Amino acid sequence: MNKSTTGLLIGSALVVGLSGCASSASQSSGQSQMSSGDRSWYQHPFVCGLAGSVIGGSIGYASSSSSDEDTGAAIGATAGATIGSMLCADSTPAPETPQCPGYAGEIPAGAAVDAEGCPLDSDNDGVPDFRDQCPGTPAGVEVNADGCPLDSDNDGVPDYRDQCPNTPAGVEVNSLGCPDSVVLQEVNFEFDSAQLTSEARNVLNGVAERLVNNPGVRVRIEGHTDSVGSNQYNMDLSQARAESVTSYLASRGVDANRMMAEGFGEEQPIATNDTEAGRAENRRVELDEWN
Incomplete structure (x- = not known):
């Protein structure tokens, strides 16, 4: 048997073997998504490259003339090694990085x-x-x-705007979240003056925050006193106290054009003026919607 026939037979046999290795590697990869470290030894690109080198060299040798045997074998070996390595290269696709894991499959197109x-x-x-x-x-x-925003009492006015956050179910409310004017509890003044106490300012800070968050509503600040003193004195004092509250709310960011201060003196008591407890209830500031 001459060298040409021998080389071709060897090359053919090795081609079949190499193709089998590469096919096996591809099939295994597709079925089990194995990594290159999990492959059989004969599926490694280096082994396939070596086999390809032998195949290419054999074919190059067999197909060359007597004077070009060495050159043909070298070229064939190089080409075969390259092709063999490529055939057995790991073609397993890299796992896709999840798109924002916290919302996997939820983000609409x-x-x-x-x-x-x-x-x-x-x-x-x-x-x-x-x-x-x-x-x-x-x-x-x-x-x-x-x-x-949460609406704890389900009155249609969210908590962050609601000046009356615990309205009973079913009670109709205004845009302040209140069924009527609301007494600003603990909004008190220094004795016989319109000077707010520190506790009153703390209460008004919360009132102001909710009013700032409710820019579409206008409010009336109402001042009331007990019956001690003359009617005119009490009227003036209640007006001064209502204006004091209005000024403080404005300093906390509430637009002054959204507020009106009005004093009622002793004209609208909510308790008896015959007892200290009753008079304390009558000395109050109320917040109401201003239409």
């Missing part, structure tokens, strides 16, 4: 996402925009699963 593929939460309330039924919630406001 077209939803706005950030650079990491996570849905935007424009108002930072913890509910992504594609779920948020109340976008634009003010910072720090507690929301439900739909992204809407």
